[in-house]
Amino acid sequence: MSTIKLDPRRLSFIRTMDSRLVSYNIEMTEVTGGTFWRPYTPGQIAGKEDYPQVEDLSQLWKLMEVFPPADLYEERARELAKALGPAYIRVSGSWATNTYYDFDGHTGGQPPKGFQSVLTREQWNSLLDFVKYVDAKLLVSMANCDGVRNPDGTWNPDQAKLLFDYSRDYGVPIAAAEFMNEPNTTILGGTPSNYTAEDFSRDQDAFFRFIHENYPEVLTVGPCGSGEKFSPHVGYHNLEVIPSDTLLQSCIEKADVFSYHMYNCFSERGAFLGRHWTADQAASEDYLGIPYEAALFYKKLRDKYCPGAQMWVTESGDAGCGGNTWASTFLDVLRSADELGRFCTVTDGVIFHNTFMSSDYGYLDHKTHLPRPNYWLALLWNRLMGVRVYDSGEEIREGLHCYVHSRKDGKKGYTYMIINNSPIQKAFIELPGPGIRYTLSSRTLRSGETLLNGRPLTVLETAKLPALEGESVKAGELELSPMTVTFLTVEI
Structure with a gap:
């Protein structure tokens, strides 16, 4: 007792916190339609049915399902997002790294060579209209695949310019941008083969200079760190992870905001990749303390490479690979609450819940758009907790x-x-x-x-x-x- x-x-x-602390992701694959994590069964969610494991990345397709583009004009989703209050909305995810922006229809929906998916004008309009309706600010990450390379292998800004100019002219300008999603694990993200830390540093510098020269009002955000073993309680099994410190050592351009991703573990879907925690550990001190350990770890890197900057957790959830079987249940509320509370004792910044309405960790149910327990937590936090900590x-x-x-x-x-x-x-x-x-x-x-x-x-x-x-x-x-x-x- x-x-x-x-x-x-x-x-x-x-300290005083950013008023948009509680923010969220809408995955690029939600906007374009495409593969995402296959939902758990009711029995798996209730803990009464085991989840079948896969052995390695070659079987990743077994965990996926093809979904149509999200209906971002659907009334319930819009109104529930608006009820949360002003937020940042991040459009990114691994799928964003190889998405082609086609705003005049010339591809007919077929990805050009070097890309894997296509974003149409109508799809992007629906996202921009959603952002405007709910009084949000927009954060994006760029494509960084074979399709955006110059002849010498460097990153080409033409596609980025199209996205920034179109969004600005539409009346919903991009407020902040990461160069790419999760550069620490490029093998999973769609970058060119043999993409190195030096390549990333060169290309992120080029992207940040492109922003400074053309869109000086836009916040540059990075490095979008992920997968690092900042604690004995986390980590991949065998996958090579490039440390954020290594990624940043050669960078010349300093980010306005330091960013990283926070997942307490791998879900049952991704248990073959790294550490997985079971449901009976989900309220333990060690488990709840993982986001705090991450914040302290990345705070040191923030202080080293961009002192004084905010820290943004640009993806946050209970578990990578779509969330644990209990992500959509009340059991995960304790983790979400503790992450919000303890993060504010470490730094000013923003936490982007992943996601708003897709997969098992979404604030809303993917099909019905009805609130899950973490939505009610976020709503109460925003109604009751002020910005002074x-x-x-x-x-x-x-x-x-x-x-x-x-x-x-x-x-x-x-x-x-x-x-x-x-x-x-x-x-x-x-x-x-x-x-x-x-x-x-x-x-x-x-x-x-x-x-x-x-x-x-x-x-x-x-x-x-x-x-x-x-x-x-x-x-x-x-x-x-x-x-x-x-x-x-x-x-x-």
Whole structure:
């Protein structure tokens, strides 16, 4: 049993966060249509059915399914995205590295030599309209495949110029750009064969200069680090990973924003690639601490190569390769909540949840666009947690992960987010005065059900959200059930 006594008078200010902290990805393959991760079965999601393993990359196709382009005009998806509030939307993913931009229809939908997919004008318009409707800012990564090479092997900016100019002229300019997705593991990303760290440094420098000279208002973001063994709890088995430090050593142009990707592990789909954690470990201290270890690791590189820059986690999810079997359930809410809370104690920046509405880790169900548990967490965070971050003064331990921000409503006081990740023990909070409580829970951890103060959260009609009403609590002892996330607003 854990107990803490809240004392708002002793809180110390840490920093002010970007108001678009909670952001998300729409994969390029969602926009164009194409292959993505085959959904788990209901039995696999519930933990009642095993997932069949593959042996190596040659069998990767068995994990995939072909999907049509996402309907970005669908009312429910648009309204639920808008309800989250202003965000960055990143359009990228491994598929973006080899996508051809065809805005006049000359390809007839057939990828030119050196590319693997085609983005049409209509598809990009739908994405730009979505970004504008939900009051987002756009982050993209570029194609970096055989199709965008000059005769001497260097990167050619013609396709990038087409994308930037078209988006600007359409009225939804690109706000930020990474050169490419996940350069640390080029074998998986569609780059030219034998693409080296030196090649990346040369080409990213060329891209950043291209941005500075032609679109000086656009933030340059990089290196988009991924796959590095920053902790004994993560890592590929045998795949070669180029360290971000190596990628950046030869770079001349400094990024405006330092970026990396954060997945706690490989999902059941990708267990052949590297470390996989099981569902019974999903609330453990070691597992929940992985994003914090990543933030500290990459903070050192940020300070070395672009001191003072924000850090953007341009992909974040429970597990690479589409998410774990429990990614779409309440069990993953504890990880998402802890990553948000602890990241803010390390640095200013933005976390891009992967994805908004595709695969098992999406905020929304791919078919119905109904919210999954992580959506409700993000919505409550954005409704309650302000941008000013404070040190709670409490050591993080099983049963009590406590994070403190200013109130989003602007009133004097604070919002606490307290995670009880103990599977069996209650936690207790001593309140010095009255407050308002918002507790997220589920009767079945491996289900899509989310309760707010014991009442199910559901969307009414097409996209009508329920009233996210808190429960008034008096000064004294407050009990927190196991495996719950509680937001608590207090006045001073």
